[in-house]
Amino acid sequence: xxxxxxxxxxxxxxxxxxxxxxxxxxxxxxxxxxxxxxxxxxxxxxxxxxxxxxxxxxxxxxxxxxxxxxxxxxxxxxxxxxxxxxxxxxxxxxxxxxxxxxxxxxxxxxxxxxxxxxxxxxxxxxxxxxxxxxxxxxxxxxxxxxxxxxxxxxxxxxxxxxxxxxxxxxxxxxxxxxxxxxxxxxxxxxxxxxxxxxxxxxxxxxxxxxxxxxxxxxxxxxxxxxxxxxxxxxxxxxxxxxxxxxxxxxxxxxxxxxxxxxxxxxxxxxxxxxxxxxxxxxxxxxxxxxxxxxxxxxxxxxxxxxxxxxxxxxxxxxxxxxxxxxxxxxxxxxxxxxxxxxxxxxxxxxxxxxxxxxxxxxxxxxxxxxxxxxxxxxxxxxxxxxxxxxxxxxxxxxxxxxxxxxxxxxxxxxxxxxxxxxx
Numbered sequence: 001x002x003x004x005x006x007x008x009x010x011x012x013x014x015x016x017x018x019x020x021x022x023x024x025x026x027x028x029x030x031x032x033x034x035x036x037x038x039x040x041x042x043x044x045x046x047x048x049x050x051x052x053x054x055x056x057x058x059x060x061x062x063x064x065x066x067x068x069x070x071x072x073x074x075x076x077x078x079x080x081x082x083x084x085x086x087x088x089x090x091x092x093x094x095x096x097x098x099x100x101x102x103x104x105x106x107x108x109x110x111x112x113x114x115x116x117x118x119x120x121x122x123x124x125x126x127x128x129x130x131x132x133x134x135x136x137x138x139x140x141x142x143x144x145x146x147x148x149x150x151x152x153x154x155x156x157x158x159x160x161x162x163x164x165x166x167x168x169x170x171x172x173x174x175x176x177x178x179x180x181x182x183x184x185x186x187x188x189x190x191x192x193x194x195x196x197x198x199x200x201x202x203x204x205x206x207x208x209x210x211x212x213x214x215x216x217x218x219x220x221x222x223x224x225x226x227x228x229x230x231x232x233x234x235x236x237x238x239x240x241x242x243x244x245x246x247x248x249x250x251x252x253x254x255x256x257x258x259x260x261x262x263x264x265x266x267x268x269x270x271x272x273x274x275x276x277x278x279x280x281x282x283x284x285x286x287x288x289x290x291x292x293x294x295x296x297x298x299x300x301x302x303x304x305x306x307x308x309x310x311x312x313x314x315x316x317x318x319x320x321x322x323x324x325x326x327x328x329x330x331x332x333x334x335x336x337x338x339x340x341x342x343x344x345x346x347x348x349x350x351x352x353x354x355x356x357x358x359x360x361x362x363x364x365x366x367x368x369x370x371x372x373x374x375x376x377x378x379x380x381x382x383x384x385x386x387x388x389x390x391x392x393x394x395x396x397x398x399x400x401x402x403x404x405x406x407x408x409x410x411x412x413x414x415x416x417x418x419x420x421x422x423x
Contacts, residue, residue, distance in 0.1 A: 010097025018063025117353025176356025271295025
């Protein structure tokens with residue numbers, strides 16, 4: 001980031017594996033799955049019956065969603081679910097960072113950059129049902145504020161008094177990483193001293209499932225939900241839709257030291273690019289994604305040889321996983337077998353615009369703890385991916401100085417983020 005060193009000082013997560021970074025990390029490294037049968041709406045006539053849903057407190061007393069600690073029941077009715085998830089993740093991240101500014105100068109120097117892929121999509125579909133069945137007069141005045149994509153960032157800034165820049169990348173499945181990169185650039189440019197960044201998504205809905213199914217993008221392994229998300233496996237048949245939020249507090253190292261905050265990891269590199277190839281598929285040679293990662297390496301003054309771990313975008317789609325493998329071969333050449341590559345989507349499903357948010361947290365934890373999370377459900381590696389180490393089944397101790405997190409999205413957007421030990 002030029003001459004400005006940027007560090008992570010707080011993290012918060014809401015995910016299909018539960019809520020709370022430490023508890024979710026423990027479950028992830030234990031090889032648990034957060035995918036199950038959808039129980040929020042009738043799926044009898046739906047070809048897709050599985051998703052990675054955030055558990056309730058009743059379903060998971062240890063790590064279920066407890067939004068009442070952050071949002072009143074009255075306020076919750078006015079919010080899209082993706083905003084609820086963002087508010088809960090924000091509270092955890094800000095608490096760890098110790099950042100609740102009261103001075104005008106501190107508030108004005110705090111940016112809020114929260115990405116999403118689809119925003120309050122279920123709010124729209126539910127409102128349309130109400131319109132069709134009950135008429136115009138029954139539409140709530142909170143429908144539009146609930147579904148607007150920037151309202152996760154908006155509600156967070158209002159709650160905590162953050163008066164600096166606000167942003168909402170809506171760049172499909174690269175959005176969460178782009179939010180982190182955008183926030184880092186604002187800090188490097190001097191627009192902000194500190195930023196809350198990441199992504200939130202909650203679009204498990206009959207229409208979204210039907211739409212992705214029509215693209216042949218989703219797994220139809222309804223009979224075995226926990227094994228349905230299987231990146232890199234020869235029997236993978238599509239991604240499993242997930243939901244949640246992953247947010248980080250990032251700030252300049254000088255700012256963190258001055259206020260006595262503890263740097264967790266350093267954000268050393270970020271890069272983004274566009275394929276200019278196809279609306280849903282990246283080029284088979286992985287050239288666009290390679291450009292994004294090379295840009296991140298250049299920013300961090302690093303070489304590919306210095307990367308110790310990759311948290312892959314790998315969604316479990318037949319075409320997408322192969323394209324990312326091409327990217328990794330472009331980057332690492334004959335070293336591909338020496339670098340442990342995980343797809344944590346095997347455990348969470350694919351959180352679309354929030355994927356980069358939670359996966360950057362998983363990457364940060366790998367750097368902090370020198371533990372590589374596993375790729376679960378990998379029983380027979382795709383023969384086209386021979387030579388790679390995908391950490392099948394079990395977590396592994398491994399020294400991680402620099403780790404790469406990838407995010408790629410529809411429209412041909414690519415992002416790469418490098419997190420490193422703080423030296």
